[in-house]
Amino acid sequence: MHEKCGIFGVYSHTMDIARLVFFGLFALQHRGQESSGIAVTDGNGIKIRANMGLVSQAFTESDLAQLKGYIGIGHNRYSTTGSSQPANMQPIIASSEGLTLALAHNGNILNVRELRDELQPHGYDFRASTDSEVIANLILASPGKDWGEKIRHAMHRLQGAYSLTIMTDNKLIAVRDPMGVRPLCLGSIDSGWVVASESCALDHIGARFSRDVEPGEVVVIDNNGVKNYRVKSSKKALCIFEYIYFARPDSIIQGRLLYEARQAMGEILAQEHPVDADLVMGVPDSATAASTGYSKASGIPYCEGLLKNRYVGRTFIEPDQRLRDLGVQLKFNPLSRVISGKRLVVVDDSIVRGTTTPHIVTLLRKAGAKEVHLRICAPPIRYPCFLGVDMASEWELIAARKTIPQIRDYLDADSLGYLSLDGLIRAIGLPKDMFCLACFTGDYPIPVQMGMDKLALETLPEKEPVGTQK
């Protein structure tokens, strides 16, 4: 399961902007590993560097030296809409009638085809195959006497998930969709400002966390300071998988440190699904905090039974099934001297297709584990995501096709326990109605038939990567 993207932005007259954006993106690498890009402005045009690959591979010292300015935005991409290729790298630059903006997007727009069809006859040229390009052009096409007004007008037309950093020739703008599906936060650094997908990126560059950008909020930063505007929505839908898996455990979202939330998931999981066992371990790294919580609540000692090769990316980095299977072996090595002859509780964050977990169970059994009891920090995933998470089609989701006992047998586990939805909400400690829970419940915050627009966009032809013009 992949998150779509990580976004970052800085406004500072005193600091090395490109270097700050680089290290901000470096801290957000877990949100996207396909490509990375930085755009800066000194008030006289926008300069951009973007490349395929990890942040550390995408830029050189000489790239950063050329990116001089006082506003910068950056983007780490993992694609859900639009294929993985240079044309779809971000930030995107778009221009119309003397106005230019650069934009970085995390999320997924559902009514993208309708908007694209509407804009194209008016001369808006689409060079990539992403919904992000549609957002950029929609903002340019929207009425309004200033950027704040144009963006708010565009927000009334956009349906779906979007956290954005936008740069004009003199402004840094942060936008979060009215449902607040993807996180976005604001911080300060010396006399400047920083915007990031997650607060861990602020910590890494020495910025101070100020607050979350609220759902429906537009924050405009320029020489006159910070202004904010609101677009109202009756429905909130923060993706609950940010708490379970996507965001880093050292990030704070809506006042909740994710490490603590994940520990609480493990504690409640131990209460809901107790078992007689010798050791508790987590599938590293995303289930580590939860496994310590399970150990604390159950009194069963914690151990590191699987070692992770930290230089291999997340398991699904390669979409090919054969490489996926191989990826598990490349990624984990069991500590057989620790686990041999033991009854293990193995905590994992979630089960999506069920393709990775059987290999982990096999690895542990081969290493001598006597029993393997799987405990999962999320309820069964029965419905696909239409809001920017590359999860799987419904027919690929193991819990959409099998009962829990059937899944247990398929995974070759001695027992299997999923955290209940109520247990998950209690662990996070925030109101249930602020979350999207659709992949567990099928209750989507937006009608799902609109998700077909995403598929339609993927079939559109792709062109060369250049800025868009009216």
Ligand code: SF4
């Ligand atoms: S459907 Fe699931 S993965 Fe998608 S936004 Fe909602 S909670 Fe997150």
